[in-house]
Amino acid sequence: MGKPMQVSRFWRHFKEKYRLIGTKCKKCGKIHFPPRQVCNECGSREMEEVQLSGRGKVISWTIVRNPPSGFEYYKPYPLALIELEEGPIILAQLTDVEPEEITFGMEVEMVTRKIREFNEDGIILYGYKFRPPVK
Amino acid sequence: MRLAISQRKSDSTFLRVMPMRKLLRPIKDVGIVGYGAYVPMFRIKSAEIGRVWGINAFPIEEKAVNNLDEDALTIGIEAARNALKRAKIDPGLIRAIWFGSESKPYAVKPSATVIAEAIGATPHLDAADFEFACKAGTEALQAAIGFVGSGMAEYAMAIGADTAQGRPGDHLEFTAAAGGAAYIVGEKSSETLAYFEGSYSYVTDTPDFWRRQHEHYPRHGNRFTGEPAYFRHIINAAKGLMEELGLTVNDFDYAVFHQPNVKFPLTVAKILGIPVERVKPGLLSGVIGNTYSGATLVGVSAVLDIAKPGERILWVSFGSGAGSDAFSLVVQDAIEEKRDLAPKTWDYINRKKYIDYALYVKHRGKLLM
Numbered sequence: 384m385g386k387p388m389q390v391s392r393f394w395r396h397f398k399e400k401y402r403l404i405g406t407k408c409k410k411c412g413k414i415h416f417p418p419r420q421v422c423n424e425c426g427s428r429e430m431e432e433v434q435l436s437g438r439g440k441v442i443s444w445t446i447v448r449n450p451p452s453g454f455e456y457y458k459p460y461p462l463a464l465i466e467l468e469e470g471p472i473i474l475a476q477l478t479d480v481e482p483e484e485i486t487f488g489m490e491v492e493m494v495t496r497k498i499r500e501f502n503e504d505g506i507i508l509y510g511y512k513f514r515p516p517v518k
Numbered sequence: 519m520r521l522a523i524s525q526r527k528s529d530s531t532f533l534r535v536m537p538m539r540k541l542l543r544p545i546k547d548v549g550i551v552g553y554g555a556y557v558p559m560f561r562i563k564s565a566e567i568g569r570v571w572g573i574n575a576f577p578i579e580e581k582a583v584n585n586l587d588e589d590a591l592t593i594g595i596e597a598a599r600n601a602l603k604r605a606k607i608d609p610g611l612i613r614a615i616w617f618g619s620e621s622k623p624y625a626v627k628p629s630a631t632v633i634a635e636a637i638g639a640t641p642h643l644d645a646a647d648f649e650f651a652c653k654a655g656t657e658a659l660q661a662a663i664g665f666v667g668s669g670m671a672e673y674a675m676a677i678g679a680d681t682a683q684g685r686p687g688d689h690l691e692f693t694a695a696a697g698g699a700a701y702i703v704g705e706k707s708s709e710t711l712a713y714f715e716g717s718y719s720y721v722t723d724t725p726d727f728w729r730r731q732h733e734h735y736p737r738h739g740n741r742f743t744g745e746p747a748y749f750r751h752i753i754n755a756a757k758g759l760m761e762e763l764g765l766t767v768n769d770f771d772y773a774v775f776h777q778p779n780v781k782f783p784l785t786v787a788k789i790l791g792i793p794v795e796r797v798k799p800g801l802l803s804g805v806i807g808n809t810y811s812g813a814t815l816v817g818v819s820a821v822l823d824i825a826k827p828g829e830r831i832l833w834v835s836f837g838s839g840a841g842s843d844a845f846s847l848v849v850q851d852a853i854e855e856k857r858d859l860a861p862k863t864w865d866y867i868n869r870k871k872y873i874d875y876a877l878y879v880k881h882r883g884k885l886l887m
C-alpha cells in the first residue's frame with residue numbers, strides 16, 4: 384500500500400499541513416499555498432515563507448459519502464474549496480459543521496485535526512481543516 | 519560495624535542541618551504570559567447515557583465529547599494556539615512544551631513534539647509528555663515554573679488535555695469528558711497577566727484509580743476514591759500552601775479545585791470554609807464534565823476570563839495514585855488587554871451541539887470497521 388512513502392511525503396510538508404505556511408513572491412507580492420519555488424504570476428524565483436491567517440470563505444463544497452481508504456470512519460464529511468483571505472484557493476475538509484449548515488461564502492477558520500489514521504497500529508496524520516469561527 | 523554506626527551518625531547530622539521546606543518557589547518570580555482553553559463542541563446529556571444503562575441519578579448535567587477527528591493532542595494544539603495569541607510572543611522563544619494527559623494518542627511517541635511543530639516552536643526546545651492521572655497538567659506547570667524560575671528558559675508551556683474514557687455503563691462514563699488548556703510561563707513582568715506566589719505538592723502512594731498497559735479503561739478502587747484520596751490530598755495541599763504563604767481562605771477571591779463531579783469540589787470548599795460564590799466561576803464540571811488532566815487548567819482559564827487585577831486565585835489539582843498540586847496566583851494588570859485576544863472558555867462552552875448515545879459511541883471511536 385506504500386504506507387511508509389505516504390507518511391514520509393506528509394512529513395516533509397509539516398509546515399504547510401500543520402501551520403498553513405505559504406510563500407510570498409518578493410517581486411510581485413503574490414501569495415501561494417501550497418508553497419511554490421517559482422511564482423506563477425511573474426516567474427520570479429525569489430520567494431519568502433509566509434504564515435497565512437487561516438481565515439477564508441467557502442466557495443464550493445460537496446458531501447463525501449464514499450471516501451477513499453483511511454477516511455471511512457469519518458463519513459459522511461464535507462469537502463470544500465476555500466478561498467483564503469490572502470488569495471489562494473485550497474481544498475480541505477470542513478469540520479464541526481452539519482452539511483445543512485454550510486452556505487456559499489460562509490466564513491471559516493483553520494484548525495488542526497486528525498486527517499487520517501492507518502489502522503489501530505499505524506501512524507496518525509494531522510493537518511488542516513476548516514470550521515465556522517468560534518468568535 | 520563501627521563504620522556502619524558512624525555512617526548513620528553522619529546521615530542524621532546531615533538530616534538535621536537541612537531545614538524542612540514545604541513551599542516550592544523558584545529563584546526568579548514567574549507568572550503567566552498567556553493562557554488558552556479549548557472545549558470540543560459536542561455534548562451528551564447524562565440523561566441520554568442513563569437511558570441506555572437504566573440509571574436515573576447523575577453527578578452532572580452534561581459533558582463535552584470530542585469530534586471524530588479530535589484527540590487529546592488536537593485539543594492541546596488549539597489550547598496552545600490560544601495561549602500564544604494572548605502571550606504575543608515569538609513561538610521560537612518557548613523553550614519547553616510539556617503535555618500532561620492520560621489519553622495520549624500514542625502509547626510511545628510524544629504528543630508534545632506534534633504540538634511544538636503545529637505552533638512553530640521547533641526545534642530549539644525541550645518537549646515531553648507528563649503522566650499523573652488527572653494532575654498531569656499541573657505537574658507540567660510545576661516543571662515549567664521551575665524551568666523558567668531557574669533562569670534556564672525565557673518561556674515554557676504547560677498543557678493539560680484529555681479525551682477521558684469511562685467504561686460503558688460505569689459511573690465514570692457520565693463524567694469522563696474532553697477538553698484542555700495551555701499556560702505559557704515567563705518571568706514576572708508587566709507582560710505577565712498573573713504571577714505565582716508559590717506552589718506546593720502533596721503526594722502519597724494511594725491505589726484509588728489505575729489503568730494497566732493494554733487495557734482500554736481505567737479501574738477504580740471504590741473505597742479509596744473519596745476520603746483517603748481526593749479529599750485528603752486536596753485539603754492537605756491547600757492548607758499546606760496557605761500555611762507556608764501565611765495566607766488564609768479569606769485572602770482568596772477565587773478557588774478552583776479538581777472537579778471529577780460537582781459535589782466533591784463544593785465539599786472541599788465547605789470543609790475549608792470558602793463561600794460557594796468563589797468556587798462557582800471555576801467549577802465547570804456540571805456543564806462540560808471531568809476533563810481529567812485539563813480540569814483545573816480549564817477551570818482557572820474561566821476565572822482568568824473574568825478576574826480583576828489584584829485578585830488572588832487558589833488552584834488545587836488532584837491526580838489519582840495520588841497527589842495534589844496547589845498554586846497561589848495573583849492577577850495582574852495585563853489581564854485586561856490580553857483576555858480578549860483569544861476565544862474565552864465560555865465561548866467554547868456555549869458553542870454546543872447535542873448528540874445521542876449512538877453518535878457518542880462513534881465519536882469515541884468505539885465502532886470496529
Ligand SMILES: [Zn+2]
Binds near residue numbers: 408413425
Ligand atoms: Zn511574482
